[in-house]
Amino acid sequence: MKARSKRLVLIGVIIVAFGAAVMLVLNAFQENLVFFHTPTEVKAREVAYDRQIRIGGLVEKGTFKREEETTTVTFNVTDGESSILVSYTGILPDLFREGQGIVAEGKLLTSGVFVASHVFAKHDETYMPPEAAEALKRAEEKAEATVQQATTKPTIVEKGE
């Protein structure tokens, strides 16, 4: 084997070995690398109480409440399966709204309430003008309405066939 090929093989082996080592380390730390837990995970695994953790999910529609004359707000964070009540005092990011994805940092009390010290808005990767967003929303509502019609009046659908 020429010296050149030896060096090439050596570098290849080093990259593969180092890559494998990093993969193993990342796998081992998978638990700690989790940036946020979903409400289902929090409930199922019983994440430690009174420890600084992050939870993430959507702000459940119709659950947002603001305490009078304070900056304290409460809302539910949901992942579709289960939800957790979050209480937060402070300024919310601009993108915060019901139905929006957020990440809350704070502690889970034994009462089951999550007291957040920070709330971050999680943004999705879709960019579109407001008109397009509105059209999309209308189309969704229309689709929902037709689905509801179809489910509430099954006899008509059958007759139609």
Added chain:
Amino acid sequence: MSATRRIHWMKYASASNFYPLANRLVPLFMGLAIALAVIGLYIGFFVAPVDYQQGNSYRIMFLHVPAAWMSMFIYLLLAMYAIISLVWRVKMADIMAYSLAPTGAMFTFIALLTGALWGRPTWGTYWIWDARLTSELLLLFLYLGYMGLYSAIPDRQRASRAASFLAIVGVVNVPIIYFSVVWWNTLHQGSSFSVSEGASMTSDMLSALLLMAFACWAYTIAVVLRRAQAVILERKKVALWASQISKNKEA
């Protein structure tokens, strides 16, 4: 394929052939970079519509996304040149790797800075230790580490080998940056580009983004070629000076 049409790939591996070629390419790519950036920024700021949620602040992505792409791609190129330099001992490859590093570091810094400025109004924080942001910060340290190691060792051949080795080992970080938003829960959103669904943005936004990406490419080519020329001259000067000293001693 006839033998006469074969391209002599190794021709530009010698500094004496590279130098005049770079002289011709640098103004060409610099002009291209300026033209593309002007058109890209115009479309980005005046033609592309506002975003339905972020309003105007999303426009920072026309600089942020190309800078982030470049930061990763330049690192891959740097590592490739480092391998060529280590294995085949091609001097020009080492000069190219050395010349790529500052530009790569600059784009990494721009990506981090614009990301922080965008993160404040959008997420509610300048910085957060999620997988995407942390691995991109590690990339900046890899660039700085490469440059630092190279200049910390006085003997250039040793410096080149040590720094090249660091660059090659660090390449493991690039796929981690790229896939971090897929592998882990991150605050950073996923990619707006996918093979199956295309880009999740309007065509105006997309064309501004791509124009800016090409502008960054052209800028990188121009600047790196010019820097490589400077490195060639510098090294030649040192070699000349060293040979003159030894001649004087002999005399």
